[in-house]
Amino acid sequence: MPRQMSQNAARAELLATPMQNAGNIDFEIIELLFFAYRDFVSDPDQILIKSGFGRAHHRVVHFVNREPGMTVADLLETLQITKQSLARVLKQLIDSGYIHQVAGPEDRRQRKLYPTQAGRDLALALAEPQSRRIERAFEGASDATRESVKRFLRGMQTAK
Amino acid sequence: MPRQMSQNAARAELLATPMQNAGNIDFEIIELLFFAYRDFVSDPDQILIKSGFGRAHHRVVHFVNREPGMTVADLLETLQITKQSLARVLKQLIDSGYIHQVAGPEDRRQRKLYPTQAGRDLALALAEPQSRRIERAFEGASDATRESVKRFLRGMQTAK
DNA sequence: AAAATATGTCAGCTTTATTGACGTATTTTT
DNA sequence: AAAAATACGTCAATAAAGCTGACATATTTT
Secondary structure: OOOOOOHHHHHHOOOOOOOOOOOHHOOOHHHHHHHHHHHHHHHHHHHHHOOOOOHHHHHHHHHHOOOOOHHHHHHHHHHHHOOOHHHHHHHHHHHHHOOOEEOOOOOOOEEEEEEEHHHHHHHHHHHHHHHHHHHOOOOOOOOHHHHHHHHHHHOOOOOO | OOOOOOOHHOOOOOOOOOOHHHHHOOOHHHHHHHHHHHHHHHHHHHHHHHHOOHHHHHHHHHHHOOOOOEEHHHHHHOOOHHHHHHHHHHHHHEEEEEEEEOOOOOOOOOOEEEEEEHHHHHHHHHHHHHHHHHHHHHHOOHHHHHHHHHHHHHHOOOOO
């Protein structure tokens, strides 16, 4: 702790009132998104620790399984990260046998990415607890409600 | 690129079919959550770069503003990180004059955290673009829909 | 007086990201 | 055919944000 708390100078400008309703901002839903996502990614995180992988590997494995044959450029666009950030993670997944590369049949500069069976299994194992969590959150919800939530989430994305 | 792509050995076990419907898992909503959150945090990230702060500073400033007088222990519980992870970020915010500490009136071991006016201003500036994004996502939605979304997000949290 | 608690701090480490520069193979343009 | 652009890989250096473990201090509780 600091030797001097300089409480006199400080106390004058301290705010003790909780931030609420300021500027017509819904702070509650901002927090709900934070907590929901924090817990949503905690499930796969636990599984990944065992394989020595991280969150970045999860995302790569997921999207390559969702869209086999996607190129490195596609993946960079989807993940919105740089080539160098992706490089190490992708290399590890390839070296570990979860993903394979195949030169593009038309444009041979491209490296098309495909999951192996192990890669598919891993993607499924990671999606399972997330899916269970989502189902629990939707418990008793109508199809219309599910669609509303999806529409909301789509609306949260930056239009590309 | 690897000298040998070993396509013959590899191709046999490659999967070209997109992962869909497997194990009754809704992959779409998993991705929607990913994209929604990715873009949701991108707004404050842009602002924070100017101040030399990161995402971690945002979270601290946000919660201290939401609940002035919270202790370091409260913050650790809320953020689910370790004391050492918080330490650096919190110190920077205190040194920069966004947050002040006051010894607990009852238990003087505690350090109660309060925002300064600058801290309040920062928290509001960060929440604003997020709020606008949320409002856009809710455009035309009924109050019932808004509640449904909140209920879903609450359900996504791990019960503590 | 001893033990527990709240906080701070030191040292070292990991993951995930960044920027910039450069090399190679391949395709497209001139 | 030569030049330029493209897709990808890689090297080096850096940063943010998290981690573990150990230990110190002030304060409160037992």
